[in-house]
Amino acid sequence: MTLLSVRAMTAGYGPVDVLRDVSLEVERGGVVAVLGSNGAGKTTLLRALSGLLPDCRGEITFDGTSLRGMRAERIARLGLVHVPEGRGTFPDLTVEENLAVGAYLNGDRSAARRETGRVYELFPVLKERRRQPAGLLSGGEQQMLALGRALAGGPRMLLLDEPSMGLAPLVVRQIFDALRAVVTEEGLTCLLVEQNASMALSMAGYAYILTVGAVTAQGPAADLADDETVRRAYLAL
Amino acid sequence: MQQLVQTLLDGVGSGMIYGSLALALVLIHQATRIPNFAQGEMAMLSTFVAWELIDRGLPWIAAVAITLALSMAGGYGLQRGLIRWVERSPHLTQVMVTLGVFMVINGVAGLVWGYLPKTLDGPVSSGSLRIAGVTTSWQVVGMVLVTVGMLLLLYLLFSRSRLGLQLRAAAQNPTSARLAGINVGRAYGIGWGLSAVVGAVAGVMVAPQTGLEPNFMFPILLYAFAGATVGGFSSPGGAVVGGVLVGLVEALTATYVGFIGTELSLTVALVTIVIVLLVRPDGLFGKKEVARV
Ligand SMILES: Nc1ncnc2c1ncn2[C@@H]1O[C@H](COP(=O)(O)OP(=O)(O)OP(=O)(O)O)[C@@H](O)[C@H]1O
Ligand SMILES: [Mg+2]
Numbered sequence: 219m220t221l222l223s224v225r226a227m228t229a230g231y232g233p234v235d236v237l238r239d240v241s242l243e244v245e246r247g248g249v250v251a252v253l254g255s256n257g258a259g260k261t262t263l264l265r266a267l268s269g270l271l272p273d274c275r276g277e278i279t280f281d282g283t284s285l286r287g288m289r290a291e292r293i294a295r296l297g298l299v300h301v302p303e304g305r306g307t308f309p310d311l312t313v314e315e316n317l318a319v320g321a322y323l324n325g326d327r328s329a330a331r332r333e334t335g336r337v338y339e340l341f342p343v344l345k346e347r348r349r350q351p352a353g354l355l356s357g358g359e360q361q362m363l364a365l366g367r368a369l370a371g372g373p374r375m376l377l378l379d380e381p382s383m384g385l386a387p388l389v390v391r392q393i394f395d396a397l398r399a400v401v402t403e404e405g406l407t408c409l410l411v412e413q414n415a416s417m418a419l420s421m422a423g424y425a426y427i428l429t430v431g432a433v434t435a436q437g438p439a440a441d442l443a444d445d446e447t448v449r450r451a452y453l454a455l
Numbered sequence: 456m457q458q459l460v461q462t463l464l465d466g467v468g469s470g471m472i473y474g475s476l477a478l479a480l481v482l483i484h485q486a487t488r489i490p491n492f493a494q495g496e497m498a499m500l501s502t503f504v505a506w507e508l509i510d511r512g513l514p515w516i517a518a519v520a521i522t523l524a525l526s527m528a529g530g531y532g533l534q535r536g537l538i539r540w541v542e543r544s545p546h547l548t549q550v551m552v553t554l555g556v557f558m559v560i561n562g563v564a565g566l567v568w569g570y571l572p573k574t575l576d577g578p579v580s581s582g583s584l585r586i587a588g589v590t591t592s593w594q595v596v597g598m599v600l601v602t603v604g605m606l607l608l609l610y611l612l613f614s615r616s617r618l619g620l621q622l623r624a625a626a627q628n629p630t631s632a633r634l635a636g637i638n639v640g641r642a643y644g645i646g647w648g649l650s651a652v653v654g655a656v657a658g659v660m661v662a663p664q665t666g667l668e669p670n671f672m673f674p675i676l677l678y679a680f681a682g683a684t685v686g687g688f689s690s691p692g693g694a695v696v697g698g699v700l701v702g703l704v705e706a707l708t709a710t711y712v713g714f715i716g717t718e719l720s721l722t723v724a725l726v727t728i729v730i731v732l733l734v735r736p737d738g739l740f741g742k743k744e745v746a747r748v
Pocket of ligand 2: 260261262303379
């Protein structure tokens with residue numbers, strides 16, 4: 219069953235169209251990767267999906283609801299939660315408070331407590347530093363916090379913008395292990411945007427390739443990982 | 456000795472007023488990064504509303520409660536109706552807009568209520584109180600209690616409540632706040648509403664001493680800006696302390712430095728600002744301001 223479907227979407231900033239006629243689908247419980255080089259429009263795609271670009275055209279439906287013209291905060295409350303590029307934590311709030319802000323998306327307090335506990339289980343370092351301002355965390359910890367804040371709200375689907383960006387390989391593995399755990403154990407649906415193609419393809423079931431604002435290739439992740447042109451362009455092999 | 460204690464008490468009394476209005480300024484600045492020059496006039500308007508309600512026969516406490524509710528709504532409405540349109544404008548534009556609001560409120564209040572000072576009663580008797588040879592008034596005691604109480608309530612709101620956390624999140628990173636389901640526009644409106652309430656409290660506290668007329672908040676606004684600058688625009692508690700410091704400096708110099716008297720006390724406040732800013736550019740309690748991109 220399709221959870222998110224995008225049909226013929228065109229989006230950009232002001233008069234400049236960055237995305238042209240993009241269509242894609244994400245199955246419930248599936249992980250879909252979007253690969254593309256710098257400036258291909260990956261971030262723009264996620265911003266359009268989460269309602270941050272008010273004048274995007276095309277049809278977006280999430281779980282049967284049309285997102286056309288819907289404001290970002292309402293889309294988040296539907297459970298479609300965007301973890302932005304560059305993490306976007308609240309620097310003067312403590313780790314605990316950052317997670318609390320995310321957890322308000324839960325319907326009730328017991329769910330909020332449960333989901334927050336789950337985040338601390340996934341990332342014990344956040345629990346150790348829960349009373350520190352988020353601005354003092356390392357880059358990797360900030361990414362954990364950004365992901366944790368989204369998870370604390372009990373999302374139905376995550377939009378992840380380059381969670382591996384600028385992080386050491388060990389930290390990247392930690393974050394992807396946690397992500398894999400929620401995906402396999404809870405069946406969380408993800409749209410994962412990455413430049414780290416091998417990491418993304420190893421997690422995803424299906425993938426799209428975005429080149430200067432248009433989808434130029436798509437297919438099961440395993441097939442794309444074997445494809446010669448994809449390997450040369452995105453896996454640096 | 457007695458005179459010193461007396462002077463200090465007076466300083467704390469007026470300092471609490473400056474501190475309250477400084478707190479209102481900091482709340483708005485924290486939420487929307489706008490220096491609100493209309494803050495004093497908003498407080499003046501609120502005070503006139505309270506006066507009008509009392510004049511029409513409402514008991515003091517009911518009149519003030521209604522005034523605070525109206526101030527909340529008015530601050531919210533002002534942000535949603537007007538200020539939101541200059542949220543992304545250059546600083547100078549924002550300053551001009553708040554100065555415009557200043558003049559409109561001032562003019563309207565003059566038209567409606569005239570320029571003859573009116574008397575606003577306080578909630579307590581204006582009688583004085585003698586403790587250990589020092590005379591103070593119930594009003595000063597009341598002001599200290601009210602300001603401390605208000606500060607405590609705001610502290611609890613911003614550190615413990617869901618609304619408070621959401622307001623802080625919206626101020627720090629509006630985009631991330633929206634992605635966390637927060638209606639950022641509403642949060643900014645509530646920030647302005649809260650600060651209108653804080654300003655209204657200051658106005659109602661000070662009017663019994665100064666008399667109520669359309670310009671009565673103007674000098675207080677200047678002292679409040681001094682207090683907020685001294686304490687640091689990023690620190691609500693610091694703003695109150697800064698306001699009290701300005702009040703103390705004002706009272707001490709007026710009493711002990713003969714040639715200053717009351718005429719030059721405003722100059723003293725400005726000199727205090729300059730000295731503090733030279734030593735600590737972000738105020739005594741402020742954090743380094745990171746430029747917004
Ligand atoms: N706020 C903006 N205003 C105008 N143009 C923008 C804005 N943000 C991005 N662009 C342009 O849109 C295009 C796509 O940018 P986008 O950030 O979506 O790419 P990306 O695939 O996420 O790249 P990266 O891998 O560097 O994150 C680029 O040409 C960029 O210059
Ligand atoms: Mg990007």
